[in-house]
Amino acid sequence: MSDKYKEFRPNWENEVPVEGSYRSIFKWGAPDGFKSPNEKLYKVMKDKFNLTDDDFKEKIYLGNEKVEANKEIALKPEQIEMFRKIVGEENVKLDDYSRVDVAYGMTLYDSLRLRRGIVENIPDVVLYPRDRDDIEKIVKYCNEELIPVYVFGGGSSVTRGLEAVKGGVTLDLRPHFNKVIEFNEKNQTITVEAGMSGPKLEETLNNAVKLFGAKRAYTCGHFPQSFEGSSVGGWVVTRGAGQNSTYFGKIEDMVMQQEYVTPTGVIVSDPFPAQAVGPSIDHIMMGSEGAYGVLTHVTLKIFRLMPENQRKFSYIFKSWEDAQAAAREIMQSQFGFPSVFRLSDPEETDIALKLYSVDGTILDKMMSIKGYKKMERCLFLGFTDGETKFTKNVKKQLHKICKKHGAMYLTSYPTKHWEKGRFNDPYLREALVDYGIMIDTMECSVTWDSMPKVHAGVREFCKSRPNTVNMTHMSHVYPQGANLYFIFIAKMDTVEEYLDYQQGILDNIQKYGASMSHHHGIGKMFAPWIEDSIGKNQLEVFRALKKHFDPNNIMNPGGTMAFDLPDEEKRVRKY
Ligand SMILES: Cc1cc2nc3c(=O)[nH]c(=O)nc-3n(C[C@H](O)[C@H](O)[C@H](O)COP(=O)(O)OP(=O)(O)OC[C@H]3O[C@@H](n4cnc5c(N)ncnc54)[C@H](O)[C@@H]3O)c2cc1C
Secondary structure, eight states: OOOOOSSOOOOOOOSOOOTTBSHHHHSOSSTTOOOOOOHHHHHHHHHHTTOOGGGGSOOOOOOOSBOOOOOOOOSOHHHHHHHHHHHOGGGEEOSHHHHHHTTOOSOHHHHHHHHTTOOOOOOSEEEOOOSHHHHHHHHHHHHHHTOOEEEESSSOOSSSTTOOTTOSEEEEOTTTOOOEEEEETTTTEEEEETTOBHHHHHHHHHTHHHHHOOSSOEEOOOOOTTGGGOBHHHHHHHTOOOTTHHHHOOHHHHEEEEEEEETTEEEEOOOOSOOOSSSOHHHHHTTOTTSSOEEEEEEEEOEEOOGGGOEEEEEEESOHHHHHHHHHHHHHSOSOOOSEEEEEOHHHHHHHHHHTTOTTSHHHHHHHHTTOOTTTOEEEEEEEOSSHHHHHHHHHHHHHHHHHTTOEEOTTHHHHHHHHHTTTGGGHHHHHHTTTEEEEEEEEEEETTTHHHHHHHHHHHHHTSSSEEEEEEEOSEETTEEEEEEEEEEEOSOHHHHHHHHHHHHHHHHHTTOBSOSSSOOTTTSGGGHHHHHOHHHHHHHHHHHHHHOTTOOBSTTTGGGTTOOGGGOOOOOO
């Protein structure tokens, strides 16, 4: 985002965090990566939150202090010695920084706590397994000794998934567990260790000709916004969705085979494109968030890399109703799906047009003249992927439907702006939180017939708080419905105020009958809502599986998926 200012410019933080500090843990992405609001967004915030330049003169809770955990190590010396024997002396860490580093992810609550030096739940020891044998030995030993085991993939959890509530060990897969096991061009698959990062996987596939002597280059097709800070294993066990999922599918559509090391033993799914041999073990294990076992290897279906065929588009609709009707028709017409499909509601459109520098341009004037009114109009942008005639046809058919529903074509200009920020927008968060402005996201899954009431109901709650921005979009779309992704931005003074508001949004997602998560998973943060959302009988099935794989509850204990959540912490629907 261009950071040009004509008037007062806050001193947005752009220093590499102090080594060993809290900030070096909660800051997103590369230590020297920064993004600050441009003047337009800065003005929007001042206006919406009733703030002045004076409110942006002093930063608060920067978290530049050195990490101090003050948490005793509860494991016995002989247990630590055993870990040293298993993974080697150099792969066992007991210092405060390493322990805190793996216990917190990217939940806003994590950032708020660490900024204030609040360290609640950390492992006693961090282990860096070198291979799957190390993992097998660790899990077996921990099961015998009843030591809790947590797994750290990329650390981008937004559900308190990593928090080591019961102490024990955290396996950090980043340093060693990130290699390619097999590339199979004939079957169009790749098998990798679960700790491989998104960029490393994609770089490997893009360079398949050079690396494996392949006939062509490939792509994984999975690009979550957290791409640069997440791992293949993390994607699978949280059932993530990339921004191109409308064409490539969610991660569960791409998984062909997996191996998990559980306290009960190793379980490997079958390597077939599809089968009918009882319920799917792949689907039973995907989404288990480290509570059944450690995912070690994944075989993914891959795709041909053809960026030259991508066609970008963007449209503006007169209303959210017109936009939803067009989205549904596009997805139900069976001409193929675009890959990025992003449809913003009026409030998000208003802000997006400012951020994408459309506000005040000739395009903006044309929209106003033609009756696309501010705070009613809705921006739709995206692109197509696939074979050249396919992408051309998808764009053509989609164009006809948008026109039929009264949309105006806006060229590819807004899409190109969105693309520039798609992976670096997360850097904005800490710039805002430095001044006490909270930005957080909540997401759910809905059918077309329930979308209007879920959108209106959740939004009504969000807007019941004065001076709060609430932007919503759909970004993973299906013939039967879509996700709804709620973003709020508000000046809040305390962590409690943030938590109350965030929980209120979740209560309303639950109240209006949407699924509590489309792709972030449940973790420990959303677990209180799970039983009411999916029902006791379904949760009992998950619990029975937990008992089978992990009878001693050593895997990610302390609230994950509500497996061991006390009754009084459950959230029951309020009507
Ligand atoms: C800025 C931002 C944008 C995001 N955008 C998206 C998005 O577009 N789409 C999306 O789907 N998600 C998104 N997320 C959420 C997050 O990136 C995903 O949940 C991601 O799949 C987590 O992967 P990870 O490797 O970072 O997992 P981690 O954070 O390391 O772990 C997540 C959970 O999985 C467990 N786990 C990790 N690896 C293993 C393993 N090998 N075996 C067993 N358990 C394991 C952990 O214990 C934890 O419970 C976003 C997050 C952020 C911060």
